[in-house]
Amino acid sequence: TPGVEDDRTGLGIETLKRAFFDNLYYVQGKLPNRASTVDYYMALAYTVRDRLLQRWLATEDILTRPEVRIVGYLSAEFLMGPHLGNNLINLDIYAPVKQAIEESGLNLQELIDIEEEPGLGNGGLGRLAACYLDSLASLQIPAIGYGIRYEFGIFDQEIVDGWQVEITDKWLKYGNPWEVARPEEAVEIKFGGYTQPYTDDQGRYRVRWVPGSTVMGIPYDTPITGYNVNTVNTLRLWKAEAPESFDFTAFNQGDYWGAVNDKVVSETISKVLYPNDEQIQGKQLRLQQQFFFVSCSLQDVIRRQLESGRTLDTLHEKFSLQMNDTHPSVAVAELMRLLVDEHMLEWDHAWDITTRTLAYTNHTLLPEALEKWSVSLFGSLLPRHLEIIFEINSRFLDQVRLRYPGDEARLGQLSLIDEGGDRSVRMANLACVGSHAINGVAALHSELLKKTVLHDFYELMPEKFCNVTNGVTPRRWLALSNPRLTALIDRRIGNGWLTHLDRLRELESAADDAGFRHEWRMVKRDIKADLADHIANRTGISVNPDTLFDIQVKRIHEYKRQHLNVLHIVTLYHRLKQNPNQDMAGRTFIFGGKAAPGYDMAKRIIKLITSVGDVVNKDPDVSDRLRVVFLPDYNVTFGQRVYPAAELSEQISLAGLEASGTGNMKFSMNGALTIGTLDGANVEIREEVGAENFFLFGMKTEEVTALRSQGYNPMSYYHSNETLKAVIDLIASGHFSHGDRELFRPLIDNLLYHDPYMLLADYQSYVDCQDQVDRAYRDSENWVRMSILNAARMGKFSSDRSIQDYAQTIWQADAVPIEIEA
Numbered sequence: 048t049p050g051v052e053d054d055r056t057g058l059g060i061e062t063l064k065r066a067f068f069d070n071l072y073y074v075q076g077k078l079p080n081r082a083s084t085v086d087y088y089m090a091l092a093y094t095v096r097d098r099l100l101q102r103w104l105a106t107e108d109i110l111t112r113p114e115v116r117i118v119g120y121l122s123a124e125f126l127m128g129p130h131l132g133n134n135l136i137n138l139d140i141y142a143p144v145k146q147a148i149e150e151s152g153l154n155l156q157e158l159i160d161i162e163e164e165p166g167l168g169n170g171g172l173g174r175l176a177a178c179y180l181d182s183l184a185s186l187q188i189p190a191i192g193y194g195i196r197y198e199f200g201i202f203d204q205e206i207v208d209g210w211q212v213e214i215t216d217k218w219l220k221y222g223n224p225w226e227v228a229r230p231e232e233a234v235e236i237k238f239g240g241y242t243q244p245y246t247d248d249q250g251r252y253r254v255r256w257v258p259g260s261t262v263m264g265i266p267y268d269t270p271i272t273g274y275n276v277n278t279v280n281t282l283r284l285w286k287a288e289a290p291e292s293f294d295f296t297a298f299n300q301g302d303y304w305g306a307v308n309d310k311v312v313s314e315t316i317s318k319v320l321y322p323n324d325e326q327i328q329g330k331q332l333r334l335q336q337q338f339f340f341v342s343c344s345l346q347d348v349i350r351r352q353l354e355s356g357r358t359l360d361t362l363h364e365k366f367s368l369q370m371n372d373t374h375p376s377v378a379v380a381e382l383m384r385l386l387v388d389e390h391m392l393e394w395d396h397a398w399d400i401t402t403r404t405l406a407y408t409n410h411t412l413l414p415e416a417l418e419k420w421s422v423s424l425f426g427s428l429l430p431r432h433l434e435i436i437f438e439i440n441s442r443f444l445d446q447v448r449l450r451y452p453g454d455e456a457r458l459g460q461l462s463l464i465d466e467g468g469d470r471s472v473r474m475a476n477l478a479c480v481g482s483h484a485i486n487g488v489a490a491l492h493s494e495l496l497k498k499t500v501l502h503d504f505y506e507l508m509p510e511k512f513c514n515v516t517n518g519v520t521p522r523r524w525l526a527l528s529n530p531r532l533t534a535l536i537d538r539r540i541g542n543g544w545l546t547h548l549d550r551l552r553e554l555e556s557a558a559d560d561a562g563f564r565h566e567w568r569m570v571k572r573d574i575k576a577d578l579a580d581h582i583a584n585r586t587g588i589s590v591n592p593d594t595l596f597d598i599q600v601k602r603i604h605e606y607k608r609q610h611l612n613v614l615h616i617v618t619l620y621h622r623l624k625q626n627p628n629q630d631m632a633g634r635t636f637i638f639g640g641k642a643a644p645g646y647d648m649a650k651r652i653i654k655l656i657t658s659v660g661d662v663v664n665k666d667p668d669v670s671d672r673l674r675v676v677f678l679p680d681y682n683v684t685f686g687q688r689v690y691p692a693a694e695l696s697e698q699i700s701l702a703g704l705e706a707s708g709t710g711n712m713k714f715s716m717n718g719a720l721t722i723g724t725l726d727g728a729n730v731e732i733r734e735e736v737g738a739e740n741f742f743l744f745g746m747k748t749e750e751v752t753a754l755r756s757q758g759y760n761p762m763s764y765y766h767s768n769e770t771l772k773a774v775i776d777l778i779a780s781g782h783f784s785h786g787d788r789e790l791f792r793p794l795i796d797n798l799l800y801h802d803p804y805m806l807l808a809d810y811q812s813y814v815d816c817q818d819q820v821d822r823a824y825r826d827s828e829n830w831v832r833m834s835i836l837n838a839a840r841m842g843k844f845s846s847d848r849s850i851q852d853y854a855q856t857i858w859q860a861d862a863v864p865i866e867i868e869a
């Protein structure tokens with residue numbers, strides 16, 4: 048009927064209201080008088096989901112066309128953050144939905160805020176994967192994110208008596224309106240057992256894998272909307288379940304308990320995300336998780352290839368598979384096994400397809416974070432894959448021998464097997480050999496990779512190496528999280544910049560416009576006041592929105608040096624105690640971040656922050672100018688509040704250790720200035736915003752290396768720097784721990800006797816730089832000017848640019864606009 052809108056797709060206000068209450072009634076099974084906020088949230092989520100389904104199905108449909116090239120992003124983590132608000136932005140229906148919800152007597156923000164965020168990642172690497180999915184869809188590149196549907200994501204953090212306590216993350220407790228299970232596309236995954244050589248009917252030598260057990264992978268699909276386009280890509284996460292055949296055999300033997308137990312064991316594979324970032328241990332379940340999602344995803348890719356009417360010879364023409372760090376790198380062996388053992392391709396042919404299909408991104412230079420699996424563990428779980436890896440290694444090392452005759456040392460470095468002590472499989476080496484492209488995540492990081500951890504690979508195959516500097520999506524990190532700044536920018540330069548972030552440069556001239564500076568400052572001030580309210584509600588600490596908001600939010604790790612920030616705070620405290628009339632701008636120090644549960648030093652850093660806060664915040668001599676806040680449970684949702692309110696962004700890792708950083712970009716986009724070392728993407732951020740708009744301190748990577756090789760002695764800094772000594776002594780004396788001198792001893796002793804991240808060497812430079820920050824902040828007109836210029840010059844750090852780089856240099860993937868009949 049003309050003029051009548053479909054309730055599932057219509058965008059008229061009355062239609063939206065009707066659809067919303069229909070979903071509340073028919074999907075949630077609630078009448079308004081009995082409905083909770085969660086019920087309303089669910090009804091709205093379904094209302095929004097209805098409005099993207101046509102585009103989702105149209106996008107899925109074009110994937111089956113043989114000529115359409117698909118990017119598969121293989122990642123053990125996708126730290127998506129809440130979907131509702133993001134989908135409202137991307138579908139461009141925020142305004143009508145807000146009106147419909149408000150006319151229904153409800154508050155849209157309240158419904159958006161109640162969503163449990165899917166925290167299926169630890170930090171940077173998982174969040175990067177989420178930003179990349181947003182940009183792939185927004186650039187209309189057909190893509191599938193492949194990962195694990197963890198039942199429990201990253202733990203929730205509570206702070207009890209100043210210490211971190213971990214709480215399980217039951218993100219699925221009210222159900223997940225954004226996912227669709229596709230049990231008809233389940234696949235079988237095998238583990239353990241043994242291998243058996245045999246001769247096939249053509250008389251060829253082959254190997255059969257007789258597995259010890261099987262689990263099923265059930266795909267759960269989540270739509271990934273692009274911004275203002277028809278493309279809706281898919282995030283396909285795999286859940287592990289027991290196969291039914293298991294029940295039958297066990298039940299027939301009357302072993303009911305055994306059958307149920309097998310089910311439980313199978314399902315543990317996708318039960319929980321390992322809460323470590325950077326550091327690893329050899330946990331069998333972790334390897335099972337990695338193989339599980341890789342095998343599920345590769346089988347899915349192969350099915351799609353064959354269903355599109357292609358043969359496996361051209362797999363690399365239809366698919367480009369990106370490995371997000373080494374976590375999915377068993378894909379090299381699994382793709383070989385599928386092609387050679389199951390689809391009967393010749394080894395050399397299969398190898399050619401494998402290496403042309405796969406590419407590898409490295410995310411870390413920390414040597415202890417490079418993944419290794421003991422040969423015995425690997426062989427017991429994946430006996431056939433271990434044989435394949437030995438075969439790949441033997442052929443690879445033969446080539447290396449030809450190239451470097453007699454160079455046994457080099458052979459030992461390049462080998463996929465670490466022969467020292469307990470033999471182990473080096474996953475980074477496997478990923479390098481099995482990929483056609485290897486990239487780091489910032490210019491400096493990519494250079495250091497070539498010079499250090501992957502140096503021998505670089506010499507052997509330099510053509511594989513490239514850099515793709517990370518980026519973040521301005522849709523979530525500006526439009527969604529900072530609507531006021533977004534509206535101000537729109538008023539000045541019009542719209543269109545959210546998809547062409549370089550156009551923010553048009554704001555440069557506004558930095559010289561006093562009226563615009565005033566508006567910019569007012570926006571920032573309002574958002575700071577909001578955050579101050581939030582802090583008061585969550586922690587009971589009152590903070591003054593007219594002080595400098597100095598923020599460090601990221602995983603707690605010694606290399607990120609949150610404790611260097613604390614040394615600065617104690618320095619200011621010490622100064623103010625000595626000279627209460629000291630002239631300085633008031634500062635609010637805000638920290639947030641989770642520590643890996645087994646990482647004692649990181650947990651003690653949290654305790655140090657909260658303890659210093661307890662003393663400083665209560666001390667009337669200083670608390671008008673200093674406040675210290677640790678905000679519990681830093682996650683994507685909280686990030687969306689905090690980046691817009693920041694004025695100073697702390698990016699203070701020891702040079703050469705932070706691969707890129709992405710929080711640094713989110714801060715700067717929202718007009719915060721950076722205090723940072725020349726590390727990761729800080730280098731490029733400084734290049735873009737200009738040295739005069741960036742607070743640089745600390746040693747450069749070369750200086751770090753030189754100091755280390757000449758023999759670093761932290762104690763010499765302690766003895767030669769009076770303030771540093773006073774600050775360290777104050778902490779050691781028990782001043783912040785009710786007289787307890789033991790509490791922080793592990794931290795203090797570590798700094799004085801080892802200091803692996805060289806805080807003491809960078810201390811004075813950091814404090815001097817912070818003093819410059821203080822002076823700059825007090826010239827408030829110029830500070831606002833620098834703030835505007837920071838935001839204006841962030842174009843490079845849109846994840847759209849990163850994805851365009853990947854698409855051109857690694858994937859050869861193009862945009863495929865999706866047509867929808869009106």
Ligand code: 26M
Nearest residue numbers: 171172321323324325327410488706707708709
């Ligand atoms: C490994 C084994 C067992 C359990 C967990 C892990 C593991 C999980 C995540 C190891 C590393 C993990 O992530 C590393 C990471 O987040 N790296 C960061 O990647 C960002 C995106 O490229 C960069 O911006 C950061 O600099 C880098 O630290």
